[in-house]
Amino acid sequence: MRLLLIPLINLLLLLRTLLGLPFRLLAARSRPAYIRFRLTGDPPYREPTRRPRLPLGLGGQGRPEPATVTSLEGFRKALALLAKDPKVKGILVELEGLEVPPAKREVLVKLLEGFRAAGKRVVAWGVSVNSLEYQVMCAADEALLSPAGRLELVGYAAEATALGEGLERLGVKAHFFRRGEYKTAPELFTHPRVSDIQRQTMEAFLDERYTELVDTVAKGRKRTPEEVRAWIDAGPYSAKRAAAQGLIDGVCDEADLPERLGKKREKDGEEEEEGLEPMPMYRAGLVWPEVRWRPLRLRPLLGVVPLTGVITPGKSGAGPGPQRVGSDTVVKAVRAAGRNRRVKAVVLYVASPGGSATASEIILEAVQRVAKKKPVIAFVDRVAASGGYMAALGAKEIWATPHAVVGSIGVFAGKFDVSGLLEKLGVHRTLITRGENSGIYSPMRGFTEHERASMEAEVEEIYQAFLEHVAKARGRTKEEIHQLAEGRVYSGTRAQGVGLVDKTGGFEEACRYAMDLAKVPAERFDLRLFGGADRRLSLLKLLMGGALTGVYAFCPTAWDLQGFGGGERFE
Template identity: 35%
Template sequence: MRKPVLLTTPIRAVANVLKAPLYPVYALARRRTPQVGWLHLELRPRLTEFQSALPSLARFVPELAQRQPTALSALRRLAQAASNDPHVLGVLVELPPLATGWSRARGVRDAFRTLRDAGKEVVVYLPRGGGNLELYVAAGASKIILGPEATFMALGLSMESRYIKTMLGKLGVSVEPFARKEFKTAAETAARDAMSEPQREQLGALLTTLHGELVDALAARPAMTPERVDAVFAAGFLRGEAAIAAGVCDAFAYEDQLGETLARLFPSHPRKAAPKAPRWGKGPPKRRSLAPAEPEVALHGAGTFLARAEHEFFYRLRDRPYVGVVRVQGAIRDNDEDPRGIRQTFWALRAAREDDGCVGVVLLVNSPGGSALASDRIHREVVRLKQAKPVVAYFEDVAASGGYYVAAPADAIVAQPVSITGSIGVVSARLLARDLLAKVGVHTEVLRSAPHADMFSPARELDDDERAILDTELDAFYANFVRLVAEGRGRSVDVIEPLARGRVWSGRDAATHGLVDRLGGFDVAFDEVRRRADVPDAQRAGLEPVVLQMRPLVGDGALRRLLVDTDASLTDDLAAVSGAGLPRVAGAVRGLLSPVAPELAELMGLLGGEQFLYYAMGIPDIR
């Protein structure tokens, strides 16, 4: 059940014996490797914690390779290897416009900090400029190089919600939400005309925390003051000399000028001499090459460097103990046909529990919640795993509602300051389309075998008894949610309940209130498992993370996962918790009516939804 190995121990031993005569040549080649100097790394727009390798044949399709995200796990290994190599002077990171969340962006900054703490320079190059997220990442570098015609759009952060109750009323449709408690606002955009005060309060607190992180990142730049940071956001758009004067940029360069620009920024670093321009025939040159006029710093591929640093000449005779990584990604759906869903998670949790080589687990959560029943089933598997081995949860961009529910039993919870978590509550919503049906000439006749058999029909309102039935069910689910969190946190229900009530917290605020134990990235969660693992001290330092992932059957969505992003956007995930078959609806509607797509997708999901209780949050995108 652990990561499959093709060679058994006897075959590995024979292979090592056959390779042994070549080892002196291998060792000599490594000793004679020239000085590294600077590494060049090009990040992809999408970031993920771990990235599975492409199938062999897919590697020959350039479009698929380009769509692969940058793995933060590989970035951390690169930072550690470069930090330990005295020949590495610095790393040049080319940063495109990012399509990722704030927690993963913070993971890139953590890798920069590892390099800088080791005395290495980090330079970020933004050929196309960027916005808030790119500025946040770049501010963690030693120097920032901007494309000559690129612009920084430092506009600050905003959250925008569109309320469609009036529009739905004109269509003859209304939505009746049932939520526990006042901060559980997942359905309010369809049920209200304006933002509720609890929603305004929790969004305001979240926005304040995230903006504070961005301000702190900029304030850490050389010669930056709080007044200069305020001036950056007041200016909005910064380019050219204005960007340098504002302190958000140190130099400009095109791609072919990076080597000489680094030489100017770091004059003490070794350089390679610029080639001389050739002369054609006798006398003055008739034509000059485009060679740089100044000495430049040599750049070496970061991927090649990491592959060489991690290469092992001999095969390991035995598999080492490892720390398993179990991912809970996207909306939590009770759907066995979903390849990212409950079936995958169950398999991984059970495999970790049964494999003696797995000494502990990091539960990697990036989910806004979903089905209450599915969340409870995953929670049960985490409890069973915890009885056998240490479990530490790590929250990425979002681990809220059902995402927090599944992590509640963990021995410890780690989150980034900019993670979004909490939302401990439950929500249901009911669609009433009686007026719409009448407008289009639809007449409904109902035959019932019991008084409440048609209580979910959109053709009629609920009576008082049916509302009481729903309220009782929601109260029970909410009380159980709070109780499980209290047990997992080792605190009383009276302490946890005021922190619950459906409220969303930033990772930093959650840590202040005891809903999170430590702030940091995946490496902090991994170190926590390694510290708790029951292994000899001699093996503790050699533990490595291994992602436990069930291999899909042929035709089980494998090709689709290569062609489609592996991590759905928050908009899709938030919509997906509202009913069966909704992801297709959300994607189609978003393309046609982007301003109100999430709300419409939720409503359409309610029409066909088979479940009515959801652990979901109602937070708009942060821009």
């Protein structure tokens, strides 16, 4: 049936192209010299062939405006097309609320640099530009701000919280056990102050991000690192002050951008400004536009399974708060990708600080089963810590971007004793037990010595199992992994150096590598998303909900560090 239907569809596409030729010939006369693009939010690397009900990265925002970049791969193809057109002089890139991780920011910078290398001009414009957006802006030939705009170039800051003293004042006592002094998650509830280890961990990541900010700006603005550091220390800036200090090339209202971008030209005795249109308008003016012919044979598929958010047992769903992902949902998605015959390889996209140790191990086992049938690559551009890293171990290889957050191999367990709070409120409850450990889950008291011994034994058992999983996956001994574990957190570059990550690279590289492992001789492939629904849940609700005593592989430090780059969702 397909052999009969596809030629008919392609014939209709050809007829439509020919019928529209006269109109395109007329439109070609006024084809714009500059094309407008809008970078906002967190555009995906690629758009899946079959989109979910809520478009990833655009959920709830409705249809994007024509200039909005909806995927990095689409942006790359657009720039490649424009670079070949001698009539196109350049592009205007508008920055508005860009929230991408460092990995995507690097992709955008390289795309703009490549477009400039083709002899085209890149002009970047914004109203309120932060440090992330400014790094993209520095890749342009000309950086402009609205006269009412601001440049929020102030460096990076991270906040760590300690609730121990506050909880005690409320009458809530936190009882937690952890394996490893670097497993600082329970400190959020047990310590009155942020520990030195927590501070040192966050400072190490701040140093890396700050150094990259300085280097990127210095390269783009052709200044010395010392000058850039002085700029950062003197921020933030109004548009006028930024221009005076040389951080941008000028100020310009949005309405005046067409005139700024090109000289006026004569037409029938009247002056007319050169055009400034989004990419769809440019394509409409092509005499012979690119036609998406339907192939007789379906392209091979690369399955992408997102593991984004706090890992919990059960199913994912929708709701307010930080993201959560259920193990049942991920396992179902992994199995579906494994069963699909068109899917030749799978990329497990991990963006998780961990969560339930049991749920993480369930996901690990599902990934391992699929990896026995077809290549599976785990890719991290934000965070794969604790349970998130455990789940990634099932893949054949783990890829990370240089500034991803990786590691935090360790576990903790505990509960909250709210009896003091209830007493202050005049609420009295009596716990009656039968069995030595029957009250272990009760929030009405702390742990008995017997219960404490049981919990410590369970934490140790799960930690040892975690070490075994890592040692087996990474080809090391448990003792070697233990030296890297106990909750230590690494950047992607440092994780590769110590052997917790196989390669550092981008999403497209990881996808092509996965298809190479599948021995698929095709440069082009389609991406199919499996799973992806998420529910949102706070960390406090995770720890206090359901069974109040539980074992977790979670890293709040990694969660906090994601703020340097943007959101947490898969795109």
